[in-house]
Amino acid sequence: MGSVHVQPKERxxxxxxxxxxxxxAGAGPRESGDKQTACARVLAVLSAFAATSGASLSLTDISxxxxxxxxxxxxxxxxxxxxxxxxxxxxxxxxGIRVLELAASSTRGLELREIAMPYLMDLHAATKENxxxxxxxxxxxxxxxxxxxxxxxxxxxxIGGRWPLHATGTGLVLLAHAGYDVQEQVLSGPLxxxxxxxxxxxxxxxxxxxxxxxxRVAVTDGQITPGAVAIAxxxxxxxxxxxxxxxxxxxxxxxxxxGTERPPAGGWKQQTIVPAVVTTARRISRALGxxx
Amino acid sequence: MGSVHVQPKERxxxxxxxxxxxxxAGAGPRESGDKQTACARVLAVLSAFAATSGASLSLTDISxxxxxxxxxxxxxxxxxxxxxxxxxxxxxxxxGIRVLELAASSTRGLELREIAMPYLMDLHAATKENxxxxxxxxxxxxxxxxxxxxxxxxxxxxIGGRWPLHATGTGLVLLAHAGYDVQEQVLSGPLxxxxxxxxxxxxxxxxxxxxxxxxRVAVTDGQITPGAVAIAxxxxxxxxxxxxxxxxxxxxxxxxxxGTERPPAGGWKQQTIVPAVVTTARRISRALGxxx
Numbered sequence: 001m002g003s004v005h006v007q008p009k010e011r012x013x014x015x016x017x018x019x020x021x022x023x024x025a026g027a028g029p030r031e032s033g034d035k036q037t038a039c040a041r042v043l044a045v046l047s048a049f050a051a052t053s054g055a056s057l058s059l060t061d062i063s064x065x066x067x068x069x070x071x072x073x074x075x076x077x078x079x080x081x082x083x084x085x086x087x088x089x090x091x092x093x094x095x096g097i098r099v100l101e102l103a104a105s106s107t108r109g110l111e112l113r114e115i116a117m118p119y120l121m122d123l124h125a126a127t128k129e130n131x132x133x134x135x136x137x138x139x140x141x142x143x144x145x146x147x148x149x150x151x152x153x154x155x156x157x158x159i160g161g162r163w164p165l166h167a168t169g170t171g172l173v174l175l176a177h178a179g180y181d182v183q184e185q186v187l188s189g190p191l192x193x194x195x196x197x198x199x200x201x202x203x204x205x206x207x208x209x210x211x212x213x214x215x216r217v218a219v220t221d222g223q224i225t226p227g228a229v230a231i232a233x234x235x236x237x238x239x240x241x242x243x244x245x246x247x248x249x250x251x252x253x254x255x256x257x258x259g260t261e262r263p264p265a266g267g268w269k270q271q272t273i274v275p276a277v278v279t280t281a282r283r284i285s286r287a288l289g290x291x292x
Numbered sequence: 293m294g295s296v297h298v299q300p301k302e303r304x305x306x307x308x309x310x311x312x313x314x315x316x317a318g319a320g321p322r323e324s325g326d327k328q329t330a331c332a333r334v335l336a337v338l339s340a341f342a343a344t345s346g347a348s349l350s351l352t353d354i355s356x357x358x359x360x361x362x363x364x365x366x367x368x369x370x371x372x373x374x375x376x377x378x379x380x381x382x383x384x385x386x387x388g389i390r391v392l393e394l395a396a397s398s399t400r401g402l403e404l405r406e407i408a409m410p411y412l413m414d415l416h417a418a419t420k421e422n423x424x425x426x427x428x429x430x431x432x433x434x435x436x437x438x439x440x441x442x443x444x445x446x447x448x449x450x451i452g453g454r455w456p457l458h459a460t461g462t463g464l465v466l467l468a469h470a471g472y473d474v475q476e477q478v479l480s481g482p483l484x485x486x487x488x489x490x491x492x493x494x495x496x497x498x499x500x501x502x503x504x505x506x507x508r509v510a511v512t513d514g515q516i517t518p519g520a521v522a523i524a525x526x527x528x529x530x531x532x533x534x535x536x537x538x539x540x541x542x543x544x545x546x547x548x549x550x551g552t553e554r555p556p557a558g559g560w561k562q563q564t565i566v567p568a569v570v571t572t573a574r575r576i577s578r579a580l581g582x583x584x
Contacts, residue, residue, distance in 0.1 A: 037371060079331040106386065160397070
């Protein structure tokens with residue numbers, strides 16, 4: 001079976017757009033008017049929940065978001081609830097605990113996070129700042145772990161949250177170590193602007209990536225949140241490939257050591273935090289079986 | 293749509309048993325020999341991965357575990373990979389990062405965990421022991437978070453892992469606060485034995501549940517792992533219902549304060565840890581909006 005290749009298809013269920021495929025109510029499980037495959041319809045129902053964290057949705061909501069008839073939605077929601085992918089609560093549906101169980105068996109997701117956790121907690125305890133663990137999914141990063149610092153910078157990350165590669169510290173690390181194709185796709189595409197400091201031209205981004213690859217650390221200043229500096233470093237897997245990135249977000253004003261007048265460029269705290277981030281990334285790499 | 297009720301169906305895709313539904317290869321997407329619904333087939337493919345953590349499976353493995361023909365498996369795996377539920381790596385498939393994103397929007401799963409995390413980390417730092425956050429799923433608990441103590445008791449928990457209600461500290465808490473139906477189902481069914489200390493008769497279990505409800509804390513000694521004492525307390529949601537349980541696992545030999553000769557029944561450490569667990573559970577309840 002090794003010769004089977006999966007052909008990319010049109011991303012019908014996953015592009016987040018609402019489709020208006022409504023078929024006659026009561027037409028049964030195989031409505032001829034609905035051009036989606038059965039699998040795509042199941043995924044469309046699940047996608048309805050991906051848009052909003054912690055969402056409880058009614059059958060009508062799900063039907064509208066998934067672009068499916070109420071009849072089809074009702075049938076699929078029933079089966080998904082029975083399996084545990086959805087849970088019913090007060091006539092509303094939400095993502096079920098079975099999905100967490102499934103996520104726990106994801107090598108790149110909760111399993112990576114389980115191995116990395118003790119080191120992330122030490123980094124969090126030592127820095128008292130927001131700590132991230134991220135992996136690349138296409139042209140974005142996905143946060144696998146986030147340890148929030150109660151007094152730290154207010155940032156927008158959450159587990160499962162996605163951000164573009166070019167604008168985040170962990171994203172720059174993962175992009176710098178991605179294949180040529182991925183880099184060219186990002187460099188040739190439009191680069192979304194979040195603040196006046198976001199790197200939005202491909203020339204500057206190319207230089208930044210070379211620097212990240214050379215120094216093994218990315219430092220970005222206010223590219224998504226003004227006043228927040230992100231410091232990130234690569235995590236290697238057993239085969240030496242970069243599988244993840246560890247990052248810390250600190251306030252850009254930093255903390256000046258006693259007796260000094262003004263912080264150096266990049267601030268005091270950032271400079272002292274870089275070795276802690278790099279060390280943590282190396283420790284996690286070793287725990288994953290990497291040999292430096 | 294409020295009047296729609298979801299009827300329980302036969303749990304075909306979720307009971308973990310292998311079914312030998314093999315249909316003629318090349319029969320296309322709607323094989324007449326396969327009696328499962330299309331949705332059940334999709335879920336059977338996902339279930340193939342739920343059994344083993346971090347599993348990478350070949351198409352043949354998935355086909356065998358799901359009880360589906362290779363043709364059907366190939367087609368569904370292609371669609372699931374395209375959507376991101378599965379990822380392909382060296383001719384093997386594994387659970388994709390998209391499932392983690394979906395799990396992140398689970399109110400009872402990663403969202404609860406996100407709110408509880410700062411308090412769990414404090415409990416972990418204060419006790420230096422294994423810390424758990426669990427929810428009930430049917431007659432079992434599912435761990436939503438586990439903070440591992442490097443020098444702590446070796447325990448078998450992992451995020452997404454399931455255990456019977458009667459044998460775990462968090463399980464006793466959740467069972468004590470579950471409805472009559474759930475309690476009767478557990479009390480009338482066979483109670484699995486893990487060690488010589490596991491509560492396996494319904495009379496003792498009934499007494500234990502009453503005690504847990506009265507004291508707001510469960511203390512179990514070596515019921516799953518010999519030498520491990522579990523201490524757990526209920527977490528309430530905004531509507532006052534018990535939504536989760538926090539637990540700590542400590543060695544049953546405990547630590548005797550200096551100058552004392554022998555620990556009291558239950559050990560020194562357990563006694564000092566009970567208030568910390570109860571406090572943490574109350575703090576998380578408040579963070580969830582509960583009013584005590």
